[in-house]
Amino acid sequence: MNTDYLNPLRWKRSFLISALVAFIAVWFIFIDTYSLLTKFQLESRKSDLIERTEEYKERTSELEQKIDELESNPDLLEKIAREEYGMRKPGETVYRIKSPK
Template identity: 30%
Template sequence: MRQSIKFTKNFYFIATVVFLIWMLFFDSNDFYSQYQLKNKVEELEDQKAYYQDKIKDTEADREALLNDAELLEKFAREKYYMKKDGEEVFVVVEE
């Protein structure tokens, strides 16, 4: 018992315990901050994967539009309401 009391009164033991407590709970890089940063990185990686899939889809659509004149005309008419000379375009808005 006396030996454990001597051990806890040792300067190096006390300094090490204080240092560990400081690093684990009070430092700017404590466990909670590291956990939050890890979650943020995972979220950003998920977003990156989502946007990379969207880019692939868009590139495929672009290639299809550049290679097919009929599809390009359909896209222009539907998306940008373009028309040929002498045509009238009616836009129906649903409520």
């Protein structure tokens, strides 16, 4: 009959090895500067920033198109200046008509 499993030294050694492996795993997952938790958080932040960068690039492209359109069409520029900013030509009288609600 093999009684190796009853040997206290073997149990102690097994426990120490298991505890060491568990400690190292916990260290790498939670405590270390380059832990997996930190890595996942940084990767998540990176993907969010990349997404925001793409949105800003699209918005910049839209605004550049609008600038080109306004620079090439003086009538549109005048319309926006009058309607959105209340500008008028010298000597011109502007009458605002409020629509009934």
